[in-house]
Amino acid sequence: MRVVILENAKAVANFGADKIASLIKTKPQCTLGLATGSTPIKLYQQLIEQYKSQQLSFSDVSTFNLDEYLGLDGLHPQSYRYFMNENLFDHIDIDKRNTYVPIGNTSHPDQACFEFEQTLKSKGGVDLQLLGIGRNGHIGFNEPSSSLTSRTRVKTLTEDTINANKRFFKKEEFQPHLAITMGIGTISEAREVLLLATGYDKADAIQNAVEGPLAARCPASILQLHPNVTFVIDEKAAQKLQ
Numbered sequence: 001m002r003v004v005i006l007e008n009a010k011a012v013a014n015f016g017a018d019k020i021a022s023l024i025k026t027k028p029q030c031t032l033g034l035a036t037g038s039t040p041i042k043l044y045q046q047l048i049e050q051y052k053s054q055q056l057s058f059s060d061v062s063t064f065n066l067d068e069y070l071g072l073d074g075l076h077p078q079s080y081r082y083f084m085n086e087n088l089f090d091h092i093d094i095d096k097r098n099t100y101v102p103i104g105n106t107s108h109p110d111q112a113c114f115e116f117e118q119t120l121k122s123k124g125g126v127d128l129q130l131l132g133i134g135r136n137g138h139i140g141f142n143e144p145s146s147s148l149t150s151r152t153r154v155k156t157l158t159e160d161t162i163n164a165n166k167r168f169f170k171k172e173e174f175q176p177h178l179a180i181t182m183g184i185g186t187i188s189e190a191r192e193v194l195l196l197a198t199g200y201d202k203a204d205a206i207q208n209a210v211e212g213p214l215a216a217r218c219p220a221s222i223l224q225l226h227p228n229v230t231f232v233i234d235e236k237a238a239q240k241l242q
């Protein structure tokens, strides 16, 4: 595991964007694993800028997103499909047919999870998986106590995650408590993993993931076993590391 500590969130975003850009340049048909949440937004802005200045093309890139709320369709402003369109896909030359976000508005979620895994497999797996981390150490929506070998499935969100994500929903708006998420086993199969974290809020989770025991209590700790993982964090998120 490599841990890169940078001055601030902007430097973290630049580092991540450069890493993704250089993969796309060496392998234009690559498959990216993508995350939502506030952490990767600046990175996506960087990628959009590189596309607009003609340094980068996404025309042959495929993407698989980590997760989606169960019960929200892709037109719902809080859905992760909507987030990805707004924050990245609508601003670059990617073919949207090659962008896969788990289907949230389905009455057959288990089937949707199975098909998501099958499609990922048929595309040859993820070359580079981008991750954020929850305050409780979750990756994707794999909350503490998730099986470390889990596959894409439906998970119940913890109170902590629901509260952390309340900021994205209007006061009276329905906030789902269930999500479809890639499993920890699925994430671990990515050939390379890049986890970004910024801010004091993430300091405990980063300490547990990097220095703590390998434990279902901190799902991100599984990454200690990954042969090619880089944590890119700012000084605030690094403050509890020894």
Ligand code: F6R
Pocket (backbone or CB within 6 Å): 034, 035, 036, 037, 038, 039, 040, 066, 067, 131, 132, 133, 134, 135, 138, 139, 140, 141
């Ligand atoms: C998002 C995801 C989550 C977030 C995590 C951190 O697709 O899978 O694991 O990465 O909740 O969220 P932010 O970046 O908003 O702090």
